[in-house]
Amino acid sequence: MAKTLITLTVNGKKIEQAVEPRTLLVHFLREELNLTGTHIGCETSHCGACTVDLDGKSVKSCTVFAVQAEGSTVLTVEGLAVGGKLHAVQEGFTQEHGLQCGFCTPGMMIRAYRLLQENPNPSEEEIRTGMSGNLCRCTGYQNIVKAVQHAAKKLQATPKAA
Amino acid sequence: MIPPAFDYHAPKTLPEAAKLLANYGDAAKIIAGGHSLLPLMKLRLAEPAHLVDLNRVNDLKGIREEGGLICVGAMTAENDIIGSVLLQRKVPLLPEVARQIGDPQVRNRGTIGGDLAHGDPANDHPAAAIALDATFVLYGAKGERTVPAASFYLGIFATALEPGELLKEVRIKPFAAGTGHAYCKLKRKTGDWATAAAAVVLQISGGKASSVRIALTNAGPTPVHAKDAEAALLDKPITEQTIAAAAQAAMKACDPSEDLRGDRAYKVAMAGEMTKRAIRLALSRCN
Numbered sequence: 001m002a003k004t005l006i007t008l009t010v011n012g013k014k015i016e017q018a019v020e021p022r023t024l025l026v027h028f029l030r031e032e033l034n035l036t037g038t039h040i041g042c043e044t045s046h047c048g049a050c051t052v053d054l055d056g057k058s059v060k061s062c063t064v065f066a067v068q069a070e071g072s073t074v075l076t077v078e079g080l081a082v083g084g085k086l087h088a089v090q091e092g093f094t095q096e097h098g099l100q101c102g103f104c105t106p107g108m109m110i111r112a113y114r115l116l117q118e119n120p121n122p123s124e125e126e127i128r129t130g131m132s133g134n135l136c137r138c139t140g141y142q143n144i145v146k147a148v149q150h151a152a153k154k155l156q157a158t159p160k161a162a
Numbered sequence: 163m164i165p166p167a168f169d170y171h172a173p174k175t176l177p178e179a180a181k182l183l184a185n186y187g188d189a190a191k192i193i194a195g196g197h198s199l200l201p202l203m204k205l206r207l208a209e210p211a212h213l214v215d216l217n218r219v220n221d222l223k224g225i226r227e228e229g230g231l232i233c234v235g236a237m238t239a240e241n242d243i244i245g246s247v248l249l250q251r252k253v254p255l256l257p258e259v260a261r262q263i264g265d266p267q268v269r270n271r272g273t274i275g276g277d278l279a280h281g282d283p284a285n286d287h288p289a290a291a292i293a294l295d296a297t298f299v300l301y302g303a304k305g306e307r308t309v310p311a312a313s314f315y316l317g318i319f320a321t322a323l324e325p326g327e328l329l330k331e332v333r334i335k336p337f338a339a340g341t342g343h344a345y346c347k348l349k350r351k352t353g354d355w356a357t358a359a360a361a362v363v364l365q366i367s368g369g370k371a372s373s374v375r376i377a378l379t380n381a382g383p384t385p386v387h388a389k390d391a392e393a394a395l396l397d398k399p400i401t402e403q404t405i406a407a408a409a410q411a412a413m414k415a416c417d418p419s420e421d422l423r424g425d426r427a428y429k430v431a432m433a434g435e436m437t438k439r440a441i442r443l444a445l446s447r448c449n
Contacts, residue, residue, distance in 0.1 A: 004170060021170035021213070024200075043163050044201045045268060046353055057241075057270040063200045064271065067170050068215060111267070132352040133265030 006070045010035070011079030019066045025059075026050045028066035029076060037077040037106045041135075048134030051107035052076050058114045060133070077106035080113060088154040089113050089147070098147030100138035108134050112148045116155055124149070165203035172215045176301055176330065179219055183326045184303045186212045192328055193217075194237060194276030197268055222275070222330065225249060232336055236275025236329045240264070243274060252336035255343040255363060259290045262347045262359075278311075279329040281319040284355035288315060288385035290345060292377035293361035296334045302327035315384035341365050342448035344440040347379065348432050350423065356380045357423040358432035360388075360412070362440040364395075366448045371395040376408070376440075381433045382417040390415060391437060405441050409434040 003018035010033060019028055029035045029052070038061060041049030045063040052061045053075035080087040089112045092098060099105045108131065115122065115130040122130060127148045128141075136144060171190075173179040183190055191210035193199055194217070202208040216222055222237035225246045232253050234243070240260040243249060249256050256274075263286050264272055277287040278298070291298075291311035298309050303326055311332075314322045323329065337343070347359035359379035365372045374395045378386040390411035398404050418429040 002169075020167065022165045022167050024164070027164070043204065045197050045264075048265070048267060051267055058267045059270055060267045063197055065170070065196075065200075067172075068196075068217060070172075115266075130266060133267040 004067050006067055008069050008071065009073045011074070011076060021065060021067050023066045024062055025052070025054075025064040025066045025069055025074075026061035028069075029061060029074070035076050035078050038110075039103060039106055041103070041107075046135070047104070047107075048111065049104055049107045051111045051134060053110055053114055056114070056117075058111050058133070075110065075113075077110050080109060087113065088151040088158075089116070091154065092147035092150035093144075096143050096146040096150050098140065098144045099136075100140050104134060104136045104138075108136070108144055112151060115148070116152055120156060121152060122148070163204035165200065166206060166209045168210055169212045170215065171212060172218050174218050174220070176219060176221055179214060179216060179328060180301060180303045180326065182212070182214045183328065186214075187325060190214050192279075194279075195239070195268075195272035196276075197264065197272050198276065198280050198282065216275075216328070227252070227336070230336075231333045234274055234332045234334070236279070236331055237273050238275070240269035240272045240274065240277075241266070244269065253294065253334050254337070255290055255294060255345060255361065256287075256334075258343065259286050259345045259361070262286060262345060262349075265353045268353065274332060275329045278314075278332065279321060279323060281315065281317075281321045283315075283318060283382060283384055284380045286345070286347065286356065286359060286379055289359065289361040289377035289379040291332060291334075292385055292387045293343075293363045293375045294334050295363075295375060296332050298322075298332055299330045300324075300327045301330040306330065308333075312387050318383040337363075338365065340448055342444035342446070344443035344447070346436045346440040346443065348436055355423075358416075358418070358429055358436050360433065360436040360440040362437070362444040364400075364441070364444040364448055366400070366445070369399050370397055371400055372397075376412060376437060378412060378416065378433050378437070380418065380423075381415070381429065383419075386412075386415050386417075386433075388412040388415045388437070395441070400441065400445050405438050408441060409437045412437040 039049040041047035045060045050062040189211040243260040277285045296311040342364045348357045376388040391408040394408040413434040416430045
């Protein structure tokens with residue numbers, strides 16, 4: 001099958017690569033770019049493990065073709081930390097024990113990153129609604145909410161850190 | 163899971179899209195948000211040789227008021243419907259429905275047009291479109307035509323769309339002052355389809371229902387326009403008695419299939435309960 005050349009920006013880096021149209025964005029990120037932080041869970045857009053930021057919106061990368069990201073800007077969990085310094089969201093998950101097995105964590109964090117830009121000071125209910133597209137099978141939701149609250153507080157104290 | 167191979171087309175204009183659909187005929191499938199189509203492709207339940215992606219057709223996006231009607235482009239994402247001040251003011255049923263679809267990520271990709279045109283009776287917008295008496299604008303190589311939402315659904319995954327046609331926009335009359343609305347949906351969890359859901363649009367005049375429209379989601383092979391339920395309320399005061407009669411009539415119109423969400427009797431009962439709740443909520447919003 002003929003490949004299509006796509007150009008996109010991933011974690012600030014410009015990428016130009018030929019892909020088969022049927023290549024899913026998550027497979028492109030993991031297998032072509034070796035960005036394996038984005039996980040594959042249910043493959044049917046339910047679990048949110050594959051969540052990435054696409055042009056400033058959270059999407060499930062198992063349900064987007066890489067060719068559809070032509071010209072787009074993608075942020076994955078690997079792009080959260082800058083200069084070796086953890087993002088406030090990552091710090092929140094560390095400090096509040098926001099994970100057990102860690103499988104859902106990259107998707108949780110990249111979703112939380114966007115949620116806190118959409119709503120910098122969310123209530124607990126708004127966090128739960130905003131994170132409702134991400135499943136955690138270790139039932140760690142209490143601490144995930146705390147982690148997001150931790151990050152919200154930190155980002156509000158230092159707005160430039162976003 | 164890797165979907166089967168296909169040729170990808172990303173038209174930027176409506177005429178380009180129509181031309182592609184005309185050229186490839188049955189071998190082409192339209193992709194909007196993709197959240198119904200991609201899972202079907204992964205399971206090989208759909209194997210289109212050509213995908214026509216409408217995401218770059220800007221003329222299909224956006225919400226505007228024109229000629230006294232609210233026009234919603236087919237490629238308008240659910241989250242843009244939720245965030246639309248115009249819709250919140252003039253057709254608040256649409257954001258209420260959109261908020262109950264999928265989850266935040268799904269609502270960023272999923273579109274009203276995809277939800278409406280897929281023909282899945284489990285989708286939420288069709289019942290709302292029928293309750294709103296919306297008009298669908300269909301676009302093809304031969305030009306445009308309009309179809310009322312209530313005539314669009316022919317069977318499971320079967321719609322009035324002819325080969326080569328696409329859904330361009332949805333036109334809805336803005337709510338008259340005092341119109342009440344509700345979409346009540348029973349689902350097992352976030353992201354699930356409805357076990358049953360009911361959309362109600364209601365107007366009261368002189369203590370009686372002067373206008374009422376009721377439609378149900380996932381209660382049969384197509385969205386169900388519950389006309390007998392409407393008749394049970396029209397020109398009558400809305401009381402627990404008339405609400406119960408409307409719910410009974412709605413349940414009679416249901417023909418759901420059994421699945422993991424429940425057997426037929428349970429689903430019919432829930433369609434009745436959602437009808438009751440939606441009428442009560444719509445009534446509380448009439449003022």
